[in-house]
Amino acid sequence: MTTEQPAESRVTSLDRLAPDEVGAVLALAGVASAADGADPLSEHVTLRLRQAEASPVTHLLVREPAGAVVGYAHLEPLDGAEVSAELVVHPLWRRQGLGRALVSAALDRVPGTGALLVWAHSDHPSAAALALDLGLHRSRVLWQLRRSLRDPLPEPKLPAGVALRAFRPGSDDEAWLAVNRRAFASHPEQGRWDLADLRLRLAEPWFDPAGFLLAVEESSGRLLGFHWTKVHGGRTEAHGGPEPAARAAGTGPIGEVYVLGVDPDSHGLGLGRALTLAGLHHLRDRGLTRVMLYVDESNTGAMALYTRLGFANWLRHVRYRRSPGSAQRPA
Structure with missing residues (x-):
């Protein structure tokens, strides 16, 4: 050719x-x-x-x-x-x-x-x-890290006075965006999400509010953290085939720790671990046997948490940069 x-x-x-x-x-x-x-x-x-x-x-x-x-x-x-x-x-x-x-x-x-x-x-x-x-x-x-959901999975332990409930589209949008911005204030993509970004995803065929878990303060209803899960691998009219991540893996459906965040004011309560485990249990209860997630290599705290919970490296994505003053490309 x-x-x-x-x-x-x-x-x-x-x-x-x-x-x-x-x-x-x-x-x-x-x-x-x-x-x-x-x-x-x-x-x-x-x-x-x-x-x-x-x-x-x-x-x-x-x-x-x-x-x-x-x-x-x-x-x-x-x-x-x-x-x-x-x-x-x-x-x-x-x-x-x-x-x-x-x-x-x-x-x-x-x-x-x-x-x-x-x-x-x-x-x-x-x-x-x-x-x-x-x-x-x-x-x-x-x-990209992966874990088998067939392996033992500890039960989530929520702090006293904290409850889990499902996300309510339309009612929780603004509160979730506020916590998302605070939780990912230094993140180059996630912290930039606005209402349009959120609603694009809420309109996707894969969206399931039951898998969008919110940790709230029981006394006030204040949002403290969240674990939004996703399932790749279902056939939809919009896609005409499997979700890309499942298609690339060449196997059946796979769950994802899509977005996990905790309000900075609620750090130190163990919510990150509890929310992660709650989402993994949700995915396993749906019959899934594998789960994946994405995490920055520089986020050593998150990498350590996921490693302790049984996740292992699967593949990596690299971002390259060229700034002013860098070597000019060959003619």
């Missing part, structure tokens, strides 16, 4: 994708996921693609001569003139310079004082080699 023109000249930039282009990009991501064993695009990106959300996003496409989409990059501005990028190239069209062309095009769209942040899902060696060539450096590592 050969290309008929330089890869760089085949990158097109769009502010918005047509429905057929969205479908083509999601299909491309599905093929790459099946080949690599990891989703090439994050949930954040796939949600916005499927929901056709209007936002200041740039889409880069590469098409093969017959017109099929074989390469894609999603560029989104962040605070401080930074640009976040995620990209995918069809497995049959790799080693032809398409990944380099997409990253180079992304670099050209970064403001002069900004920086490009590129996620490499599953830490593929070719991504590391490309990053080295283009002067990008590792800046963050996100681990």
Whole structure:
């Protein structure tokens, strides 16, 4: 398979994708996921693609001569003139310079004082080699951990005066967002969620309020912490197939510790452990045998908690960065 023109000249930039282009990009991501064993695009990106959300996003496409989409990059501005990028190239069209062309095009769209942040899902060696060539450096590592739910699972022990209940869509939205912002104040993605981000997920076919557990103060009803669980692997009309994480694993359904947070004012009560265990019991009671979660390698406290609860490293995602003054990419 050969290309008929330089890869760089085949990158097109769009502010918005047509429905057929969205479908083509999601299909491309599905093929790459099946080949690599990891989703090439994050949930954040796939949600916005499927929901056709209007936002200041740039889409880069590469098409093969017959017109099929074989390469894609999603560029989104962040605070401080930074640009976040995620990209995918069809497995049959790799080693032809398409990944380099997409990253180079992304670099050209970064403001002069900004920086490009590129996620490499599953830490593929070719991504590391490309990053080295283009002067990008590792800046963050996100681990996916997994645990069997067939292994012994301790019972959760809630502090006195604290009760668990299910999330109530519409009634708990603002209170949950406030605690989420406080719990993830220093987190580069989670702490930025607003009402639109929350409602995008509440509208997803996988959402189940019974698996969105809230720890509340019995005397006042004040929200102290939460464990939002998720199940990958069900077939839905929206997806037309298994959830990406289950598809990439090549096996049946898998649960996820989707978001777990505790209000800083409630630290030291053991809520993190209790909420984690409550969510794991919920997933096991649904008949699931495996569970996964994502955690920053730099979050040593969370890594220690999950390790004590039987989680082990499964795969890692790496974010690369190029700031102003970094080595220029080769001509």
